[in-house]
Amino acid sequence: MILGKSLEDYLEAILILKNKKGTVRSVDVANYMGFSKPGISHAVKELRIHGFLKMDNNGLLHLTESGQAVAEKIYERHCFFTQYLIDIGVEPKQAESDALISTLMPDLNVMVKKSSYTAIFSIIRLTSVSSNAVSSVGCALMKS
Structure with missing residues (x-):
């Protein structure tokens, strides 16, 4: 099954919160993402x-084995693009925000810098990034 961008964001948020706090409730996800509890419930x-x-x-929310695997791939992809933009x-703050795969309209300064990778960004969006590439980069999302 291919998840939409929105559900991918929820999985990534649950993974990040689980790693930061140990346990996750819907209200934690709502607060983290800045959404209402009814939206999270859906x-x-x-x-x-x-x-x-x-x-x-x-x-308490628990990722299943398949949910954990998908969330990790989404998180790795986000980390990869965050680091690429920083490079x-x-x-860094703008890079983390802009690394989200489906941002609406990035900052104009970022658009200029992004032009060098726009084509591969579109292609890689549909594939997963290898764990090796990401582990060499590291990601601060779970550390902050």
Whole structure:
């Protein structure tokens, strides 16, 4: 199954929060992403239906094995592009924000710097980035 960008964002957020806090509730995801609890509830339901997420009796969210694998690939891809943008001169905060695969309209300064990789960005968006490439880069998303 191919997830939409929105559900990918939720999986990545759950992975990041799990690694930072140990446990994750829907309200944690809502706060982290700046969304309302009802919006998160709908996404959680979709992720559960498709077998990426489970919720226990205490309301804690748990990635399934397949959910964990997908979330890690999404996270690795995000880290890869964040580091790439930093390497071409984009400020780290802007790079992290712009590394999200489906940003609407990036800052004009970033657009100029991005022009060197726009074509491969579009191609790689549909594929996964190898773990080796990302592990050599590292990512601060879970550290902050």
